[in-house]
Amino acid sequence: MPVRRVALLGATGSIGRQAIQVVERNPELELCALASGSADLAALATEHSVPHTQVGGDLTELLETSEPDVVLNAVVGFAGVGATLWALERGVTLALANKESLVAAGELALVAQERGGGMLLPIDSEHSALFQCLEGRAASSVDSLVLTASGGPFRGRTRADLVEVGVDDALAHPTWSMGPKVTVDSATLGNKGLELIEAHFLFGVPYERIEIVVHPSSIVHSLVRFCDGATLAHLGYPDMTVPISFALCYPDRAATDVPQLDLASGLTLEFSAPDLETFPLLILARRAGELGGTYPCVFNAANEVAVAAFLEGRLPFLRIAEVVEEVLAAADGGAARSLAELVEADAAARRLAGRGVPVA
Numbered sequence: 130m131p132v133r134r135v136a137l138l139g140a141t142g143s144i145g146r147q148a149i150q151v152v153e154r155n156p157e158l159e160l161c162a163l164a165s166g167s168a169d170l171a172a173l174a175t176e177h178s179v180p181h182t183q184v185g186g187d188l189t190e191l192l193e194t195s196e197p198d199v200v201l202n203a204v205v206g207f208a209g210v211g212a213t214l215w216a217l218e219r220g221v222t223l224a225l226a227n228k229e230s231l232v233a234a235g236e237l238a239l240v241a242q243e244r245g246g247g248m249l250l251p252i253d254s255e256h257s258a259l260f261q262c263l264e265g266r267a268a269s270s271v272d273s274l275v276l277t278a279s280g281g282p283f284r285g286r287t288r289a290d291l292v293e294v295g296v297d298d299a300l301a302h303p304t305w306s307m308g309p310k311v312t313v314d315s316a317t318l319g320n321k322g323l324e325l326i327e328a329h330f331l332f333g334v335p336y337e338r339i340e341i342v343v344h345p346s347s348i349v350h351s352l353v354r355f356c357d358g359a360t361l362a363h364l365g366y367p368d369m370t371v372p373i374s375f376a377l378c379y380p381d382r383a384a385t386d387v388p389q390l391d392l393a394s395g396l397t398l399e400f401s402a403p404d405l406e407t408f409p410l411l412i413l414a415r416r417a418g419e420l421g422g423t424y425p426c427v428f429n430a431a432n433e434v435a436v437a438a439f440l441e442g443r444l445p446f447l448r449i450a451e452v453v454e455e456v457l458a459a460a461d462g463g464a465a466r467s468l469a470e471l472v473e474a475d476a477a478a479r480r481l482a483g484r485g486v487p488v489a
């Protein structure tokens with residue numbers, strides 16, 4: 130395979146650091162650009178001889194200058210939207226960890242991808258799993274998608290148990306080591322709500338045919354049920370190296386250090402329905418997705434504001450879902466026909482969410 134030039138956005142984060150390790154292992158991959166939100170990139174750029182860097186600001190400027198073959202978008206939050214649309218519009222391969230951009234801008238992203246004609250390779254482990262199970266299959270043969278959720282640190286707890294939980298409790302994820310925002314999203318199951326909407330836009334499957342099940346050991350990353358009664362699943366130890374490597378090397382598979390699954394070691398593959406009463410963000414995400422328009426963008430914006438306030442100790446855990454519910458009820462959810470309109474919908478939802486969050 131000819132050398133692939135990778136623009137790594139969110140290079141200093143959890144996914145970004147693991148992506149650098151994947152690039153280091155593969156001579157066919159080369160970093161051509163690095164971006165962060167505020168962290169200094171000078172040492173990283175020197176160590177990996179990366180010619181272009183950018184800290185904050187409009188990431189599409191960096192992409193225009195560096196002319197990548199692949200954009201790996203591992204920015205956290207809505208800040209990644211511009212880069213996602215840039216890559217899709219130009220037909221540049223997009224390796225997407227930044228699920229928030231596809232949730233907020235799903236309809237615009239589909240139009241951009243149609244025009245650009247490039248590849249969109251998901252890095253979320255569940256969606257990478259679904260992508261692999263669906264590859265080469267006719268859409269008409271698909272019955273339904275099943276997204277697995279670890280259940281996070283609060284699996285099995287009731288609402289009453291969660292009244293007093295704090296930041297450290299929410300950050301203690303049982304199976305995945307990730308950045309703080311996505312870890313809190315995993316504790317509220319808001320992450321699975323975002324992934325539900327992400328799956329809808331990635332695979333064109335209606336919401337009523339996307340199921341979420343709790344699977345505590347995070348070995349089965351997701352499943353596809355087919356019309357003939359067969360179900361295909363993707364299994365492996367929980368390690369983001371696998372979906373990152375899959376997306377960067379596609380359609381090849383490169384060796385990684387991730388151990389092979391040891392089936393005789395006493396693995397447990399348990400599944401159960403999620404507790405929607407304790408984790409209402411799952412219901413709210415499904416509702417926002419089904420309503421369409423800018424409702425998914427509103428869901429995402431309100432969630433970002435509430436999670437940030439929780440991480441700063443300004444909002445109790447259970448208020449995160451309440452803030453999202455209040456903002457969804459107050460928002461108009463109209464269509465967004467351009468990135469500018471979407472940015473306005475995001476900003477309006479953030480203003481509404483700010484009213485439900487105590488000031489610092």
Ligand SMILES: NC(=O)c1ccc[n+]([C@@H]2O[C@H](COP(=O)([O-])OP(=O)(O)OC[C@H]3O[C@@H](n4cnc5c(N)ncnc54)[C@H](OP(=O)(O)O)[C@@H]3O)[C@@H](O)[C@H]2O)c1
Nearest residue numbers: 139141142143144165166167168204205208226227307308
């Ligand atoms: N971590 C995982 O295992 C995992 C798994 C599946 C999906 N994801 C998704 O991947 C994305 C990244 O997650 P993460 O866990 O890697 O997050 P993280 O550790 O918090 O890292 C976030 C990265 O984004 C950068 N960033 C923030 N705002 C930015 C901006 N305005 N412009 C440019 N860069 C910006 C940060 O830079 P600074 O260091 O300067 O703040 C950092 O490099 C999220 O969408 C998450 O949901 C993560």
